[in-house]
Amino acid sequence: MASSPAKTIYLGANEPQERALDNIRTLMETEKYSDLVIKCQGRKFKVHKAIMCTASSVIAAECDHKMKEAENGVIEHSEFDADTVERMITCIYTLYYDVPEGYECTTPVRAPTAEGSKYEVTRVVGGINAQLLAHIKLYGIADFYNLPLLKVQAETHFADLSYASWDLDGFIEVVREMYRRTTTMDCGLRGFLHCCALKHIEEMTGDEHFMTEPAESEDVQDFAAKMLRQMAKQRNDDKEAHREELQQKEDEISDLANQLVTAASKQAQTEADKQKAEEEVEYAEGVMQHLANGLRNLPPSCTNGICHSTFGELYCERKSSTVRGEGKGNWMVRCGECRARLIK
Numbered sequence: 001m002a003s004s005p006a007k008t009i010y011l012g013a014n015e016p017q018e019r020a021l022d023n024i025r026t027l028m029e030t031e032k033y034s035d036l037v038i039k040c041q042g043r044k045f046k047v048h049k050a051i052m053c054t055a056s057s058v059i060a061a062e063c064d065h066k067m068k069e070a071e072n073g074v075i076e077h078s079e080f081d082a083d084t085v086e087r088m089i090t091c092i093y094t095l096y097y098d099v100p101e102g103y104e105c106t107t108p109v110r111a112p113t114a115e116g117s118k119y120e121v122t123r124v125v126g127g128i129n130a131q132l133l134a135h136i137k138l139y140g141i142a143d144f145y146n147l148p149l150l151k152v153q154a155e156t157h158f159a160d161l162s163y164a165s166w167d168l169d170g171f172i173e174v175v176r177e178m179y180r181r182t183t184t185m186d187c188g189l190r191g192f193l194h195c196c197a198l199k200h201i202e203e204m205t206g207d208e209h210f211m212t213e214p215a216e217s218e219d220v221q222d223f224a225a226k227m228l229r230q231m232a233k234q235r236n237d238d239k240e241a242h243r244e245e246l247q248q249k250e251d252e253i254s255d256l257a258n259q260l261v262t263a264a265s266k267q268a269q270t271e272a273d274k275q276k277a278e279e280e281v282e283y284a285e286g287v288m289q290h291l292a293n294g295l296r297n298l299p300p301s302c303t304n305g306i307c308h309s310t311f312g313e314l315y316c317e318r319k320s321s322t323v324r325g326e327g328k329g330n331w332m333v334r335c336g337e338c339r340a341r342l343i344k
Contacts, residue, residue, distance in 0.1 A: 021094065024051065028093040036063070037074045038089070041082040045089055055092045056145040079144060081105070084137040091138075091150045099134045099157075102126075107133060107173045129170035131161055133177050139189055140181035155189050162196040168203050172210055175223045197223075198234065283324075291331040294343030298333070304340035315339060 027033065027048060034046035053060035062075060077085055083105065091097040106122040125133060135158040142150035178193050197204065204210050301310045313336030319329035333343035 025094050027051070028089065035073060038077055038085060039074060040077040040080070040085045043082045043086075045085060047089060052089075052092060056147055058145045080137055080141045084134070084141050087134070087138055088141050088145070088147065088150060091153065092147070095149065097138065097150070097153065099131045103130050103134060105130050105133055107177060123170075123173065125170040125173050127170065128161065128165045128167045129174050132158060132174045135161065136174065136177045136181055136189070139186075143181075143186075155192075158189060159192045162192050166196060166200050168200070168207060168210065171204070172220065175220055179220065179222055193223075287330055291333075291343070294331075294333060298342060302335040302338060302340055303342065304335060304338050307335060307338040307340060309335065309337045313337075314342070 031046040034048055036047050036049045036052060038045040038047060049063055053063055059075070087097040087099070104124055104126040106124055108122055135154045139151055139154035139158070142148070142154060175193065175197075178190060182189055184190075301308050315334040315336050317332050317334070318327050319332050320326045321329035331343070332341060334341055
């Protein structure tokens with residue numbers, strides 16, 4: 001792992017902490033004073049027990065309990081690939097790891113023979129799915145060696161990457177690796193995978209190769225079952241949302257209909273009031289015209305044979321109307337002296 005030291009920026013660290021982290025990084029890069037070797041896929045990683053055992057209780061147990069590793073200072077690791085082990089060590093020393101762009105990895109695939117049996121081959125995966133595979137493996141090795149910080153970082157990187165980008169080619173290997181390296185207890189990391197898959201369910205179901213995998217691979221069957229349940233739940237949620245939306249629209253239409261009925265009723269009442277007012281005006285004009293005609297034809301003296309007085313004063317009163325009621329009929333004019341009717 002030896003390489004030329006490089007200046008690293010540690011976010012959130014003050015100057016003394018940065019110097020301490022630089023010193024630890026230098027130990028990793030120079031391998032100076034190393035007292036433990038981790039072997040994996042023919043590669044040797046010279047590390048320091050004080051750092052590795054402090055970070056991992058599993059490595060500490062291997063070194064403390066007079067195991068073979070404690071006697072010869074070598075840990076043989078075969079569970080994960082060498083790239084994953086190297087990134088794990090980097091994170092222990094520097095509190096961070098990185099998967100470079102253009103990274104490619106190999107993953108085992110069970111391919112069918114002509115006789116129908118299966119044999120294991122390796123497949124090269126690149127692009128976004130290679131990086132997702134790297135983060136899943138780092139999550140797995142963090143769980144294997146009990147490294148909480150690395151586990152959180154791997155989950156965060158996976159979540160960010162799966163949200164930002166997606167590629168169908170090689171995604172089935174991401175699914176297979178996820179279910180190989182995690183359990184149902186790892187609902188956080190698996191949840192990000194399920195969300196990513198649901199976003200691209202049409203592309204997946206439209207690909208014949210992808211759709212044959214659940215039937216042929218036990219690793220993917222749980223994933224397929226989960227997708228079916230998620231799709232059923234999403235469909236039910238969509239149906240419920242549509243039902244609520246439809247109910248809301250029906251309520252809005254009902255309110256609008258009520259408003260239209262109220263407006264029409266008010267309009268009809270306005271028209272009726274207008275017609276009634278016009279009728280009242282016409283009636284009043286008729287009453288006044290009747291009075292005017294009567295006054296024009298008024299005799300010069302009272303028509304009462306007993307009175308025969310000339311008019312000094314006239315007495316007016318309004319008759320009742322069978323339609324409009326008391327005091328709403330025509331005007332009646334009487335003699336001011338004898339009250340004899342002069343205009344009926």
